[in-house]
Amino acid sequence: MNLRIAGMGWVTPLGRGVDAVWARLLRGDEATAQSISDSVSDRIYSAFRVPDEALKDLPPHPRLRRASAISRFAAAAGLDAITQAKSAIGQIEPERTALLFAVSNGGVVYTKRFYQGLVEAGAQSASPLLFPETVFNAPASHLAAILGITGVSYTLVGDGAVGVLAIKMAHDLLENQPLDFCLVVGAEEADWLLCDAYHKWRLLKKQPPIELFADPPRGMILSEGAGAALLSREGAVEIDAIDAGGNFSHRHEANEILRRIVQELAAEHACVIASANGTFVDLAEREAIKREQPKATVYSLKAALGESVGASGIWQMIAGAQALRSKRLPEIAHSNPNAGLNFPTSDEFSYRKAIVLSCGLNQQAAGARLSI
Secondary structure (H helix, E strand, O other), X not given: OOOEEEEEEEEEOOEEOHHHHHHHHHHOOOOOEEEEEEOOEEEEEEEEOOOHHHHOOOOOOHHHOXXXXXXXXXXXXXXXXXXXXXXXXXXXXXXXXXXEEEEOOOOHHHHHHHHHHHHXXXXXXXXXXXXXXXXXXXXXXXXXXXXXXXXXXXEEEOOOOHHHHHHHHHHXXXXXXXXXXXXXXXXXXXXXXXXXXXXXXXXXXXXXXOOEOOOOOOOEOEEOEEEEEEEEOOOOEEEEEEEEEEEOOOHHHHHHHHHHHHHHHOOOOEEEEOOOOOOHHHHHHHHHHHHHOOOOEEEOOHHHHOEOHHHHHHHHHHHHHHHHHHOOOOOOOOEOOOOOOEOOOOOOOOOOEEEEEEEOOOOEEEEEEEEO
């Protein structure tokens, strides 16, 4: 597989910029939760939000004037990935670049506002300016227009594993179409409606911290932001294997799928970037790693950044690439010391491969392996 990461962009609750966010994670910084409330209920939830200053230097493009938060996150991450790639490999031709957008929940805030207008004042009151932002491919449309990409553009809808599946699709496009680059972007926005839904599914904690690999699981906190990776045949970090995984109808089936993924991607001197988030995912990943890659150091960034759902797979790929480049992994503040896993320390490591495990909350699991 000749697929490499040429550039990356990162918009998170800890700020924007791959190197800046990674430096904060290495220092042990964690995002600060904000309270989210809504007029329809007295329930108050916590979420990790992107700070306003992270988007202050977005270009004054007409597409971004009324764009939803998820579109603005995606634009910032995508532009940063392109900029980083240009500094490393030179000019990037938009006509030979494909765009893949990975999303889970879409523009929830605009969808709620559009629906609320219908309920409160009738169909004639619903603003047509809001409706375009309620469709899942709106961010991809904005980003393609800003970057001048007029060719291949797709939007993939899934759960937390959708980012890795988008990477797999990008590989297939670069293999079979006359393209030089593929920009993969995953994004998510946080809203009270999402928090309420995940609370009803018994997956959410109302307050941090997110406790990784706890038994029994205690729940997660939603977060927002975006991650982007420009893929090409040039770049310092190689994606040398992708496992599209599979779907599971019941949670216990996730154990077997993840075990097979780890078995397929296993390598000596590898670290594991897990998708552990405080839910059933943690225990499924724990058992798969202990069985198939017991000596690996295991890290999940979700204790610090929260569960970003549609953006999480790309965030994990960025963390894996940064770990290989910096030869360090952040320590995890809130992890179960009795989990039987090897967690990061402050020491540098000599790993040359990173296994990314991505298990979503809605029946998807996939994985990838990075090398340097």
